Amino acid sequence: MAPALDTTFAALADPTRRAILARLALGETTVMDLARPFDMSQPAISKHLKVLERAGLVSRGRDAQRRPVRLEAKPLAEANQWLESYRALWEARFDRLDALLQKLQADEGAPLPPKPGRGRKPKEQT
Template identity: 70%
Template sequence: MVTATLDVTFAALADPTRRAILARLSRGEATVKELAEPFAMTQPAISKHLKVLERAGLVERGRDAQRRPCRLVAAPMRAATEWLGGYRRFWEESYDRLDQVLSDE
């Protein structure tokens, strides 16, 4: 289950437009129209990106009268961050060993 969640999360984060949408949503809710403004693409194209983010659990849409604001859901990124953390430790340990080798010479 964790692997499938990571696959969907990383696939959603692989696109620069989707990462920009998440960055915008990290500052607060926004409508599709508001999210589309800085991009040279249509609202339907932004909606397709939002559907990918929704399937990954990174975005949810609410309902506020006639507005359907989108909001960031950061929880799926926690698993990705933890997974990447293992590799961060690997590289830190590798650099520590390299520093030790270089200081011994």
């Protein structure tokens, strides 16, 4: 699983390639149509497509003339799962940090003198 993900992340590291994938998420298209919104030559786009194809992120149709490009969802889903578990760990940490910050703020906001009628010692160590 690791080498495949490696290739996926390498393919995703480039902004043009991410933009191509975003466009393909709307549906399959030809290289010519794909190149249109980018300020790039068709050969340059083809080069990016080769990288995406090697990573299994896109596939080309059999139709010899059009050879439509389409998005392959599986590697993307795997890469996403990888990132998701990393994100989940940090989210759990940050949720604990939220709770801690809330407590720190509550402690700060607490009135400095002890409440009247409560004979509490100023310091009570556990």
